[in-house]
Amino acid sequence: MDPLSTGSGSRRLPRSFDRIGSGARTLVGMRDGGHRQIRRLILWDVDGTLLSAGPTGRDAFFAAAGSVLAREVPDNGVQMSGKTDPLIALEILERAGLGRAEARELLPDVLAALAEHVAEGSDRIAREGRVHPGVLDLLERLHARADVVQSVLTGNLAVNTRVKVSAFGLERFLDLDVGAFGSDHQERDRLVPIAVERVRERYGSTPGATWVIGDTDRDLACARAGGARCLLVATGRIPFDELHGIGADAVLPNLSYTDAVLDILFGEPGKAWAVAVVGNVAEEGEDEEASL
Ligand SMILES: [Mg+2]
Numbered sequence: 001m002d003p004l005s006t007g008s009g010s011r012r013l014p015r016s017f018d019r020i021g022s023g024a025r026t027l028v029g030m031r032d033g034g035h036r037q038i039r040r041l042i043l044w045d046v047d048g049t050l051l052s053a054g055p056t057g058r059d060a061f062f063a064a065a066g067s068v069l070a071r072e073v074p075d076n077g078v079q080m081s082g083k084t085d086p087l088i089a090l091e092i093l094e095r096a097g098l099g100r101a102e103a104r105e106l107l108p109d110v111l112a113a114l115a116e117h118v119a120e121g122s123d124r125i126a127r128e129g130r131v132h133p134g135v136l137d138l139l140e141r142l143h144a145r146a147d148v149v150q151s152v153l154t155g156n157l158a159v160n161t162r163v164k165v166s167a168f169g170l171e172r173f174l175d176l177d178v179g180a181f182g183s184d185h186q187e188r189d190r191l192v193p194i195a196v197e198r199v200r201e202r203y204g205s206t207p208g209a210t211w212v213i214g215d216t217d218r219d220l221a222c223a224r225a226g227g228a229r230c231l232l233v234a235t236g237r238i239p240f241d242e243l244h245g246i247g248a249d250a251v252l253p254n255l256s257y258t259d260a261v262l263d264i265l266f267g268e269p270g271k272a273w274a275v276a277v278v279g280n281v282a283e284e285g286e287d288e289e290a291s292l
């Protein structure tokens with residue numbers, strides 16, 4: 001077992017390994033028997049966390065459903081945040097009047113059409129979308145560490161994920177081969193173990209701890225279902241005030257607090273950071289500890 005592993009969360013890292021520094025990196029980054037010791041697996045959510053793809057992502061669903069049903073499918077207001085692509089597609093088909101069985105039958109065709117529309121929209125995503133504050137800096141700083149693997153945990157199909165992150169050049173920081181996607185399972189709660197197993201197979205090592213970084217309660221639920229820690233950021237559709245009371249390990253308004261994020265990711269297990277890190281966000285008179 002990795003001697004620096006935080007395992008179930010009951011073991012405390014030696015203080016000297018608890019901060020980012022060249023010494024710690026030298027020690028924990030070394031290879032052992034050809035296996036890379038992974039202190040942290042960072043699983044990024046894509047939409048609302050790393051980036052916003054603009055209207056292309058949403059439009060592609062209705063265009064895909066329309067092309068398969070051979071009729072116009074107007075935007076019926078289905079809520080997409082935190083859901084997997086298959087789940088979103090099923091909801092759109094059912095709201096368009098199809099029964100559950102028929103929707104399931106057409107799902108593969110709709111997902112294939114969705115992938116085509118997203119790929120065709122790559123330039124538009126780059127033009128109308130954006131990377132969220134602090135993301136590039138964090139990706140770079142984490143990428144520089146030999147003891148960290150970064151990938152994604154997303155409801156997007158794998159092909160759509162690649163298009164979205166590549167539209168902004170983020171793929172160079174991410175090992176997308178070990179990610180977990182909406183194409184792996186319709187239920188997001190099943191995705192953390194898939195990514196961890198892929199990391200084991202590829203790197204021959206179990207991560208000391210896995211973090212899910214996301215923007216919705218669904219990111220938190222999937223982290224908990226998979227035994228991972230969770231940092232939530234309010235750069236998606238859910239405001240900070242709603243996110244910080246739902247039980248994540250940490251919550252931030254956005255990822256521009258890069259030093260704080262790194263402290264959170266490499267800090268002591270079980271410590272609650274959120275409002276303590278960004279004290280001015282807390283409402284006046286609020287009990288910060290209780291609010292976490
Ligand atoms: Mg999201």
